[in-house]
Amino acid sequence: MIEIKDLHKHYDTAQGRIEVLKGIDLSVPEGSITAVVGPSGAGKSTLSHCISLLEKPSSGQILIDGKDLGALSGRALRAERRAIGTIFQNSALLSRLSVAENVALPLRNLGVVHHEMQQRVAQLLDRVGLLEKADAYPGQLSGGQRQRVGIARALALRPRLLLSDEATSGLDPESTHQVLGLLDSLRSDLGLSIILITHEMDVVRHVADEVAQLASGRIAEHGALHELVASPGSATGEKLLPLRSEELPAGFDYAVTVAYRKDRVDPGWISRLGIEHGIAVALLGGAVEAHHEGTLGRVRLGVQGATPQDLLRLLDGWGLQADPGSLARNNHELVEANA
Ligand SMILES: Nc1ncnc2c1ncn2[C@@H]1O[C@H](COP(=O)(O)OP(=O)(O)OP(=O)(O)O)[C@@H](O)[C@H]1O
Ligand SMILES: [Mg+2]
Known part of the structure; x- marks a missing residue:
């Protein structure tokens, strides 16, 4: 379970202070997918960077299973950070490493012993349906396959939260379908909490349990997807x-x-x-x-x-x-x- 409480983020620039997130409250239960949607500039990526601890929030809390990540530093923070796996629009695989080596990277950094690592990598590749591509290089894969390797890598350290920022943007419909099918099964089989940041309403409709509409740094509307769609007065339902x-x-x-x-x-x-x-x-x-x-x-x-x-x-x-x-x-x- 991840809980975000009264999260604020501002940037101080030469033109003055820009308030990007103005008090975000959001919680994502285990085994469920929350989609965060909203217009360009609403603050979606800023929220994603704060959750994945790439950026430090100005104030507010991010709790994973009750633990406040903002209160940690050094080794404790690095350990807790593993609870969050991230996938991006461009899976950012290293082109000179094979698929298996890419997936092994987070394990290697942790100093996992060789045969355990091989076993775990095989398991992860099997999980995303790409075991037979273990020795291929990223350049030899389709966009959807690369994205699935990125997901396998994000899962390597057994995260409890998977954060996806526009992971299906730019993919063809078939690849999008594969990636969404995978997220759907990870939610159900591994009980992951998934935050899916996207501007694609088709994507939201297919996999989300809940939808949060971000507008100008605030959550304008949040609810179960089927309830938003079933509320004829809901602006988000109308978009969906x-x-x-x-x-x-x-x-x-x-x-x-x-x-x-x-x-x-x-x-x-x-x-x-x-x-x-x-x-x-x-x-x-x-x-x-x-x-x-x-x-x-x-x-x-x-x-x-x-x-x-x-x-x-x-x-x-x-x-x-x-x-x-x-x-x-x-x-x-x-x-x-x-x-
Ligand atoms: N480092 C920064 N310094 C100053 N302003 C920033 C910085 N990062 C983001 N912003 C501003 O914060 C606002 C939100 O940006 P963000 O990237 O979070 O939007 P987004 O919802 O992800 O948009 P998109 O759908 O286009 O990806 C924008 O107005 C942006 O200019
Ligand atoms: Mg963005």
Whole structure:
């Protein structure tokens, strides 16, 4: 478990002080992936550098299993640092060393004996599915394979937290898929806490358990991915599963956005509105996406024949979440839920 508490980071420059992180609170439980998303300049890499102890926070705490890393120095800090494995956008492998030698580097630096090291390296390469590339050189690998070697190297010292800063940026879809599949299994099999910093919403949707939206050095929104997507009012949910919808057709009273998890609702819910309750429904837009915890859906409906209040109550009873803030007569004119 990693906990970040009230983390601040500023830089003093010739132009004055720049406050980059303004009080970040974030905790990532064991065996779960938290994605940190946000626009360019929001402070994502600065946060990553503070967590991996490349940079010293101005104030605040980083606790790993309750231990405050900021309070340590020297040998104790170096030892605790091993709890954090890092992977970067360019896996930064040494081109003159073989794949196996690259993975062995952190072990060599620790003075692990030769035959143990060989065993461990083989295990790690097997873990990332690249045992047969042990003697290849980084230049002979694909981008996705290089990234997986980087992951094997990051795992060498048995970290409890894996920090990934844009590790899939610039990879083709197939390589991205492989790297994400690997992170997914590391989360489940090794119980790692993973922080995934990325600007790619596809990546987030496929593997994240939780999502934190960073904006101007603060966490603007944070929650379980399926809850953010299922909250029609969530800005992060809207970015994760964008909904393009048409104008309300004539004859319908209002439009509303409804979010749901497919495995938890009756698949016939839209037709039941008409058959059982005499409510006419027009489908104005929709998005459905597979997620590792189940399929998520968001739809925008035009409605006729029920008050917003009655409709919201009915949907709620069926396990569907409708956002009162999304009720509108058209794209501009909002409707009160209890009107
Ligand atoms: N060493 C530094 N000195 C001064 N300002 C810095 C320094 N490092 C980062 N910054 C500033 O901090 C802000 C956040 O930078 P950061 O690299 O953390 O953003 P980011 O969210 O990772 O962006 P991107 O998505 O483009 O990678 C930027 O305005 C940047 O100019
Ligand atoms: Mg960055």
